Amino acid sequence: MTESIDRVLVVGGGTAGWLSAAILARSFNSHLPGAVKVTLVESPDIPILGVGEGTWPTIRATLKKIGVDESEFMKECDATFKQGSEFVNWMATDDYTTHRYFHPLSAVFHSAYDFSLAPYWLSGSANDLPYDIAVASQTAICKMGLAPKKITTPAYEAIQNYSYHLNANKFAAFLTRHCVEKLGVEHLVANVTDVELDEAGFIRAVNTDNHTIESISADFFVDCTGGRSILLGGALGVPWKKIDDVIFNDTALAMQVPYQTSDAPIATHTIATAHDAGWTWDIGLSNRRGVGYVYSSQHTTDEKAEETLRRYVGESADQLEARKIKLNLGYRTQFWKSNCLALGMSAAFIEPLEASAIFLIDAGATMLAAQFPRTKNEIAFVEKQYNKTFSLRWNKTLDFIKLHYCITNRRDTEFWVDNCREETIPDSLKEKLSFWKKHPPGKYEFDNAFEPFVLDSYLFVLYGMNFETDIKSIKAVYDRHAEARKRFEEVTKLTQFLSRELPKQRELVEKVYQYGFPAI
Template sequence: MSHRVNQVVIIGGGTAGWLTAAVLSSQLQSTNKEAVQVTLVESPNIPILGVGEGTWPNLRATLKQIGVSEAEFMKGCDATFKQGALFCNWMKSVNEQTHQYYHPLNTVFHSSYEFSLAPYWLLGHSERSRYDHAVATQSLVCEAGLGPKEKTTPEYQAVQEYSYHLNANKFARFLTKHCTEKLGVKYIQANVLKANRDGDDYVTSVTTDSEQYDAICGDLFVDCSGTTPVLFEQTYHIPWVDISDVILNDTAIAMQVPYADPERDIASHTIMTAQDNGWIWDIGLYNRRGVGHVFSSKHTDIKTAEKQLRDYIGQEAEGLTARVIPLKLGYREKFWHKNCVAIGMSAGFVEPLEASAIYLYDAAAKMLADQFPRTRESMQYVEEKFNRSFNMRMIRTIDFIKLHYCISDRDDSAYWRDNCSNKTIPKALQQRLLHWKEHPPTKYDFDNAWEPFNLDSYLYVLYGMKYQTSLAHNQDGFIYSDKAKAKFRDVSMMADKLVTHLPKHRDLLKKVYQFGFTKI
């Protein structure tokens, strides 16, 4: 007799829990009583961490899928548009000029998988000295303070690829309302005390402190209960893979900074400014900035890190409270065990440098929904696929984050010297970097369709940070210089056009907040 999977119980709210609930309920049609029912259990007295304010473009597709109005989402979450990230001071200054480059969200007129402009840029066939300026328009759009679309562009459609900056606490509340009112998610506020298992070691229910919901039964459980997860740590004791020997930052100090001038420009990119022992993020929301210092407590102390943060912010930091956030770095050896799936901080966390957290939550929820096992007997196959996929995604995320540090030429502190030491660089990344000294990255370096960071992302960081790739041994093999020069010109022409026609970011936001988007 098969064990049907009809009841999904999500333990924990926040962005991870409610995003998972939204994806599962919308895709599995939990408003239909004959289909899967999603229940979310959230503690009424454990606060949401709420610092994940950067997202990836995949969130647009998810919001559209779950039936959310883009304008209502933005207004409800103080959201702004995000077109990429600007990295400052990650290399030594030259002639007192601060080093900086963008990791934008899109390229124009080419995909590096089909025809890479990187070798032709290395060979000097572009008139632009910066790689991000040569191959993409978006850096120039960001520098001009412009938005990613016209005021008349319909919701979720783009002129330039984009995602969002958002208030994570408001986003969780927005999803709570949408899931319970529109998607049929059952919401229970209670503390989960323990999990109850059957003879085959599958969880059958969780016991809570609620008199009304003493035991909540389910067929599949999703653990979104944070850094001390109820199921994966307290019940199954799934080991944690510590990565603090690779990713050195283990603490963050965050501040919410109101705008002194309500009409000031809002950057449509995250600003990451390197410090002596870490880096500072600067994110512009509609009514405030989210600013924080991520650092290594082995290389500096909280008092010094907070002073650097306040010095960065300036007068606007006066009187503001700073919140200290310990970062638990690593991931689970397994992300799916028996009939339990870990999503969110319970599954793993690298650090916020490339805003990968919400992306990984969303990717996990979508894979769970797409591969949803309708019987217990079919779970093992899905479990193995899920574990392979997210083990790969975590390892690749760690490699990409580490890339930003280990190719820097900064040696002004023990922090930067330790980050560049081979002792802290994964062997696979060392091998890639050695190969890339004579071969720019190509599609052959990315053989998994679900890698979180693609070829273009690596190229932006490598050559934004002036990684030295010599093509002396095979430069005659790059025979399409005329084609490359034409594409470089196309990028420049399109950049000029976009800079002329796209609206200022704040002007676009005002229109969205007041009138919404054009309906399709």
């Protein structure tokens, strides 16, 4: 057990495999003699799922760390800027008008951890502005179709916080080239046919159908084989726990929608529109929109779901193909076992609301790299730490996604009725919601460094969906009304300033593709 760990094999490509390989190889300096070596083997026969087109702002730091040029990445991957999500019709209205709210990526102008504006907004100090407009400039910036920065802003720096919308297939191909050419990753192409274990139950090697590389041995393995989970689920027998009693959306239809004109505006946020049995995503890339419908097969038929999607897209959908994707919602009861760690859909999968998939891959590979065991006798400790951390991250993600469904007032279909049933809501979320009926959410409910969704995110969703918090009994606690009003005014002034300074999304994207950002 004291033997050193010098070779890592990532099994599976796509975003999960290649992003993991990039993070590990860069952290290990795999291109240097004597460093831990990273190899990736991927099947030539299994297509990339290719619909994970949304990211979190953390991806900027990761791309910068692995040495990616932001402008080159954006151009190669049809990428645009994402500043948040707009939620449409997730609430019913008395007059049947469209209900909308935003979850922007920028935290409130003054973070809620330092001085929460929520109780003062609840007290009426924001002149009846919606919460997302009152506390952050980014909602208005999104509504105006403005970008989060200028062409003169250095690469990866931001005026308003941002991530990206991207073409997932092109992103995987881009990372492949970058890993092989610049980070020292060895790339093999073969189908894994079986997995060899040693006497202690550790993986020794994988066998393939490629006669030139029939067996690939390594000291540590990263399972990125998607829902098949050949290593962690198959060879090591780690069970899969379903979550379909909490999250119902188990099927997606995806469509690539061309712009009607070459100068059509590009949305600077994901648009998530609720329907009878699920919701549609609408993501603007540089050359097309990625549109899809995520729905519950228990609450509608595939035929009705496709009608819903085509109706949302409009007449242009008549000539377009809708690709059906079955979603296996759940997670492994362990994310790491012995000398194998699973990332991506091999480890866990929740529906794409709030685009957590790539973030969890990024976070998982980053934690593995930071605590990477160099001998086998170090594995047990790091395995325990990792499983503890990612169990927390997963459960917190599950709570936050469910929040969007269980606080709605929609009761127009069985889908929405079922989503609000008490028995479908995790106890951890029910406890918080009960407390928040009399207390605005505060930093002590978000005290873990590995919270995937922070206080500000909860506030945007709760008060975007008109969650009722009665603060009468604790109103005297909040006595900084003058300061709060000043900060609300600062948000308004910043919004006015940025509306004059920031370019339109398409204008900036086209300049980035042509000229690039200045280097830092």
